[in-house]
Amino acid sequence: MSRAKASTPVAAFPLCQDVHTDAHRQFLQALMSRGAVDRVRAATLHRQCCELHRVHYAADKLDEFIGVINRQLQPLSMEIRKGKEEESGHTCYALVNMAETAVTRMASDYTETELELFKKTMHQIVLSENGFVSSTKMLNVADQLKPKKMRKGDAEQVLRRLVQEKWLSEKEGEFTLHARCILELEQYILSHYPDMVSKCHICHTLVIQKQVCPDCGIATHAHCLARYVQAQTEPCCPHCKQFWPQRVPELSQPATLPSTSTSR
Ligand SMILES: [Zn+2]
Ligand SMILES: [Zn+2]
Numbered sequence: 001m002s003r004a005k006a007s008t009p010v011a012a013f014p015l016c017q018d019v020h021t022d023a024h025r026q027f028l029q030a031l032m033s034r035g036a037v038d039r040v041r042a043a044t045l046h047r048q049c050c051e052l053h054r055v056h057y058a059a060d061k062l063d064e065f066i067g068v069i070n071r072q073l074q075p076l077s078m079e080i081r082k083g084k085e086e087e088s089g090h091t092c093y094a095l096v097n098m099a100e101t102a103v104t105r106m107a108s109d110y111t112e113t114e115l116e117l118f119k120k121t122m123h124q125i126v127l128s129e130n131g132f133v134s135s136t137k138m139l140n141v142a143d144q145l146k147p148k149k150m151r152k153g154d155a156e157q158v159l160r161r162l163v164q165e166k167w168l169s170e171k172e173g174e175f176t177l178h179a180r181c182i183l184e185l186e187q188y189i190l191s192h193y194p195d196m197v198s199k200c201h202i203c204h205t206l207v208i209q210k211q212v213c214p215d216c217g218i219a220t221h222a223h224c225l226a227r228y229v230q231a232q233t234e235p236c237c238p239h240c241k242q243f244w245p246q247r248v249p250e251l252s253q254p255a256t257l258p259s260t261s262t263s264r
Helices: 022-034 039-052 059-076 102-106 112-127 135-144 152-164 179-192 222-229
Strands: 036-038 078-084 091-097 168-171 174-177 210-212 219-221
Touching: 022 036, 022 039, 022 059, 022 091, 036 039, 036 179, 039 059, 039 091, 059 078, 078 179, 091 102, 091 179, 102 112, 102 179, 112 135, 112 152, 112 174, 112 179, 135 152, 135 174, 152 168, 174 179, 210 222, 219 222
Parallel strands: none
Antiparallel strands: 036 091, 078 091, 168 174, 210 219
C-alpha cells in the first residue's frame, strides 16, 4: 500500500537524546488513549512525561522526541503523524496505522451496521459542498441502513461515540471529519472518491471543508487561503488571480504553548 504523501510523518532526527525511555512510552500511551491531540496538548504531555521520568526536556524538541517513538513504532507499521485541523489550521498529532485502513480496523470496534452509518456519514460529508452534514439527515439515514436499520436513539449514540473517538467532529448539529480521521483515511477517501474530492491548491493535502474559486474551480482550505491573502488588499484566487468573493476567515492564532519555566 502506498503511504499517504499529503500528511507529514514526524521525521526521526539523529541526536544524542534518541534513546527510547519511559517518558516516550508514556507519551505514546497518552496519545493512544486520546487518538489525537492538538499541538498545545502534545507540548504539555511532552513536558509532563519528561519531568515525571527525569528525562532531558527541551521545549523545542517535540518533533525529535516523537521521532524517537516513531522509530520504535516502525516494525508495527504505526506512526505518529502531524497534520492540520481543517478549520483552524492548527497543528495536531495522531497515531495512525500504516498497514491497514482504519475502516478495516474499526470493524473490530463497531458492528457492521454502525460501521455502515459511519461510511454513509463520511459519504455525505465528502459529497457536500462545505464538508458538513446535518445530524438530522444522518438520523434519517439510520432508517435505511443495512444489514439492519437502526433506531434514531441508537444512531444518535453511535454518532456521539464517533465524535468521542475522534472520527467525526460536531459543530452546531452538523458533522464533519475529524483531523485524526483525515490523517488516517486520506488514502481511503482519495481512492474511494477519486473524482469527487479535492486537494487544496495551496498545501496539496486532501480538503474536506473547502472554499472553491467560482472562476477557475480550484479548492483550498480556508486557513491556507487566509495565509495566502494576508498581504493582499483585496483577496484574489491563488490560481486565476480573480477576486475571491467568499469570506476569508481571520488567521487564527493557536492557543499559547505551555511555558517551560512552570511545572505542574
Ligand atoms: Zn491547504
Ligand atoms: Zn480561481
